[in-house]
Amino acid sequence: MEESFRELDLEGRICQEVKERGEESEIKHFVFEDLLDTNEKLLCYSLDLSPFSVYFYLLKKEKSSLFSKEREKELGCYLGYRDGSLYTFEDLNFKIHSLEEFTLLTEAVEITTGVSFFFELCNLCKLPEKLPGELEVVLTLYSQQVSLLPPLVKFDQVADENKELLKLAVKGNEKAVEKLEREIGEEETKRLIKEVRKQPEELFDTCILSNGNAYSIVGIVTSVKKLSFQGKELTSIELFSEELEFTVLSPVEVKISEGERLKAHGKMFGIALT
Numbered sequence: 001m002e003e004s005f006r007e008l009d010l011e012g013r014i015c016q017e018v019k020e021r022g023e024e025s026e027i028k029h030f031v032f033e034d035l036l037d038t039n040e041k042l043l044c045y046s047l048d049l050s051p052f053s054v055y056f057y058l059l060k061k062e063k064s065s066l067f068s069k070e071r072e073k074e075l076g077c078y079l080g081y082r083d084g085s086l087y088t089f090e091d092l093n094f095k096i097h098s099l100e101e102f103t104l105l106t107e108a109v110e111i112t113t114g115v116s117f118f119f120e121l122c123n124l125c126k127l128p129e130k131l132p133g134e135l136e137v138v139l140t141l142y143s144q145q146v147s148l149l150p151p152l153v154k155f156d157q158v159a160d161e162n163k164e165l166l167k168l169a170v171k172g173n174e175k176a177v178e179k180l181e182r183e184i185g186e187e188e189t190k191r192l193i194k195e196v197r198k199q200p201e202e203l204f205d206t207c208i209l210s211n212g213n214a215y216s217i218v219g220i221v222t223s224v225k226k227l228s229f230q231g232k233e234l235t236s237i238e239l240f241s242e243e244l245e246f247t248v249l250s251p252v253e254v255k256i257s258e259g260e261r262l263k264a265h266g267k268m269f270g271i272a273l274t
Contacts, residue, residue, distance in 0.1 A: 004079040004120065004269055007142035009251040010232055014047075015077035018056045022047040027057075028129045031094045037061075042075075042099075044125030051083045052229055053271065055122050059099055075102040079229075080122035080271040083236065084140035084247040089117070090133060094124075105213060106270070108137070113244070118213040119268040126274045136273040139247070141215055143266030146237075146252045149218065151261065152205045158184055159192050159203040166196050167209060201263050206241040216265045217241050217248070221258055237262065 002012035022045035032042055045056040057075040089108035096103050106121045111134060119139055127135075159166065162184065168176035170193060180189040192203070200207040200218060207218040219241030227234050237248040239262060248264045256262060 002077050003267070004122065004142060005077070007144060007267055008079070008229075008232075008234065008249065009144060010079070010229060012077055014049075014054055014230060015056050018045050018047045018054045018077070019058070019074075022054070022056060025125055027125045029124065029127050030129055031096065031124075035096070035099050046123065046125065049229070051081060051227070053080045053082060053123065054078070055080065055125060057102065057125070073099075075099065076104070078104065078120065078122040078269070080138075080269060081140045081142075081236075081247075081249050082138060082271055084138040084249075084271070085238075085245045086136060086138055086273075087117070088112070089135050089137055092131060092135060094121075108135070115244075117268065118210065119270040120213060121270050121272060123271050123274075127272060128274070137270040138273065139268055139270045141217060141246060141248045141264060141266045141268055143248050143250045143264040144252060145263075145265040146235075146248065146250045146254050147263050148254060148256050149201050149261035149263055152201070154202070156192075156203050158188065159195070162192070163204065163207075166192055167207075169193050170196050170209065171211065201261070205261075208242050208244070213268045214266070215268055216263070217246055218261065218263045219246060221256055221260050221262050223258060224256060237264075239264070 005012040025044050027042040027044055039062045041060045043058045043060055047054045055078045059073040059075055061071045088111050090111050091109045093107040095105040104120045104124050107116055107118050109116055165176045165180050169180060195203055209216045219239030222240050223238040225236050227236055235250050239246045
């Protein structure tokens with residue numbers, strides 16, 4: 001329920017405060033039309049704690065008669081970071097299928113590169129009933145696993161030339177594996193897939209691997225700043241990886257400077273600009 005808080009090693013005590021004094025809004029977005037029963041309302045309470053915002057989701061079933069009871073079910077509490085990396089998306093696909101398994105997981109296509117991203121869209125409650133063709137979203141990788149890397153010493157040309165196929169093969173794409181085996185041989189394919197899974201930073205200067213909204217990113221640091229949330233010290237790191245810019249938010253203390261390499265693993269969260 002409070003995954004975004006856990007990823008940053010934070011306590012979710014603020015969630016009840018948000019429920020009590022946050023701004024209330026009823027969610028009208030079309031993705032929930034078929035999920036709600038008669039007399040049910042999906043509510044969101046939000047609180048701005050710049051540069052963060054907290055969103056608390058609640059399912060409320062109102063009385064249908066004098067003898068019935070009003071019921072509430074807490075669905076989730078999400079922490080969004082407003083100073084992440086700005087992207088523009090189209091073809092948003094919301095992965096929620098029932099309110100019993102509430103999720104804000106979203107897949108969307110970044111318009112300039114055509115790359116698909118998965119992320120938890122923290123402020124889905126702020127979206128209009130019908131989306132425009134394009135939507136600006138601020139993305140941030142929440143990561144407890146952050147490590148400084150040495151410069152890449154060995155350049156593996158075969159791996160570099162087949163990078164995109166290898167990334168697909170690591171996800172279990174059989175066609176990608178077959179194509180690699182035809183082009184570089186079965187043994188070389190096995191070796192490279194194993195190395196990409198375990199230590200992509202030893203093959204590529206920068207690299208983005210993902211499974212759902214779980215991402216491993218190897219990149220070059222462009223800026224670092226310190227901030228805090230509810231007394232907890234956090235580090236915000238800007239990275240450049242595969243010609244894309246990323247923001248990593250971490251509770252981990254890392255002594256790192258601009259121009260150094262970094263590896264981070266965590267989950268992607270977003271806030272739509274509406």
